[in-house]
Amino acid sequence: MIAWLKTLMKKRIMWPLGALLTLIIVNTISRPSFLKVTVLDGKFYGSLIDILRNSAPLMLVSLGMCLVIATRGIDLSVGAQMAISGAVALTIISKSATPDSLATVLGAILIGVLITLAFGIWNGFLVTVVGIQPIIATLVLWLAGRGIALLITGGFITTINSAPYKTIAQGNVLGFPVEFLIALVAIIVVVLIVRRTALGVLTEAIGINPAASRLAGVRSRGIIWSLYGLSGLLAGVAGILYSSNIMAADSNAAGANIELDAILAVVLGGTSLAGGKFSLGGTVVGVFIIQTLVSTVTFLGVPSSSVPVFKAAVVILVVVSQAPMVRGWLQRQFRSSKTVSPTATPVAMERTAA
Numbered sequence: 234m235i236a237w238l239k240t241l242m243k244k245r246i247m248w249p250l251g252a253l254l255t256l257i258i259v260n261t262i263s264r265p266s267f268l269k270v271t272v273l274d275g276k277f278y279g280s281l282i283d284i285l286r287n288s289a290p291l292m293l294v295s296l297g298m299c300l301v302i303a304t305r306g307i308d309l310s311v312g313a314q315m316a317i318s319g320a321v322a323l324t325i326i327s328k329s330a331t332p333d334s335l336a337t338v339l340g341a342i343l344i345g346v347l348i349t350l351a352f353g354i355w356n357g358f359l360v361t362v363v364g365i366q367p368i369i370a371t372l373v374l375w376l377a378g379r380g381i382a383l384l385i386t387g388g389f390i391t392t393i394n395s396a397p398y399k400t401i402a403q404g405n406v407l408g409f410p411v412e413f414l415i416a417l418v419a420i421i422v423v424v425l426i427v428r429r430t431a432l433g434v435l436t437e438a439i440g441i442n443p444a445a446s447r448l449a450g451v452r453s454r455g456i457i458w459s460l461y462g463l464s465g466l467l468a469g470v471a472g473i474l475y476s477s478n479i480m481a482a483d484s485n486a487a488g489a490n491i492e493l494d495a496i497l498a499v500v501l502g503g504t505s506l507a508g509g510k511f512s513l514g515g516t517v518v519g520v521f522i523i524q525t526l527v528s529t530v531t532f533l534g535v536p537s538s539s540v541p542v543f544k545a546a547v548v549i550l551v552v553v554s555q556a557p558m559v560r561g562w563l564q565r566q567f568r569s570s571k572t573v574s575p576t577a578t579p580v581a582m583e584r585t586a587a
Contacts, residue, residue, distance in 0.1 A: 313378020353465015
């Protein structure tokens with residue numbers, strides 16, 4: 234049993250899982266209806282369903298951020314790219330004569346996402362070809378992106394009335410929100426691509442030692458480039474989800490500070506900002522921690538401006554618990570409890586000492 238616990242404690246994902254479980258327990262104690270899921274007209278309702286729905290945009294952005302961070306990079310432009318994709322899609326739909334047409338909506342979404350894919354590739358170009366530091370390269374689009382979105386919308390908040398577009402945020406499939414199912418599909422696709430191909434191993438190799446991986450024949454430039462493109466693609470889809478939720482393109486509010494939440498989710502999941510080994514599963518758990526925490530403080534009546542304080546407290550707890558010093562101390566405690574069992578007799582203890 235002790236050996237099993239020691240093996241379990243070595244897995245980084247156990248610490249964020251413990252934090253998420255703690256939040257769930259606290260919520261359940263404070264409001265017993267937290268775990269209750271009801272079915273009405275074939276749709277699931279409840280606090281857990283709300284968390285799944287609201288976490289979808291952050292989940293998409295965090296998946297791309299995790300892979301970029303694994304290469305020792307960072308993408309500060311994801312929030313701006315969300316604003317751009319939403320602005321493009323809603324502008325096209327608002328100017329169309331058939332806003333309720335499925336073809337119009339799908340075409341607008343495709344164009345919006347492809348544009349953010351192009352911006353992601355642009356970030357990768359600046360990092361890999363021009364050689365600009367990732368934080369500076371993506372800071373350019375972080376500063377200019379919302380201006381681009383405002384130019385697209387003419388400086389106003391563009392609103393639409395399109396039933397197919399509204400379905401993205403308010404629709405349900407098999408009782409589950411469409412937003413959550415889109416995020417779930419993205420998780421599955423990214424995990425299959427990264428873990429069932431050589432991409433995951435090569436990404437970790439680049440993050441651990443870029444020079445050695447290059448000498449080993451790894452085409453790091455192409456991999457890093459493609460990961461920034463993937464980050465832009467996922468951010469574009471997240472922007473579509475956000476704009477569908479409010480049925481408007483608000484270039485100033487769309488994706489505001491989501492890049493910080495994405496980095497926080499990645500770190501909570503056990504991925505180091507120094508690059509190398511990464512955990513997509515831990516990132517998913519990190520997103521749920523953030524969204525559950527937001528739901529908790531909102532229910533308790535805490536002002537939204539104070540939410541970052543609670544996020545910081547969770548970061549401190551999880552990061553400290555993952556520190557080598559703390560983990561080593563816990564392992565020594567388990568080792569000592571195994572060496573000296575409480576049920577051991579004095580004679581047995583003397584023989585062990587001898």
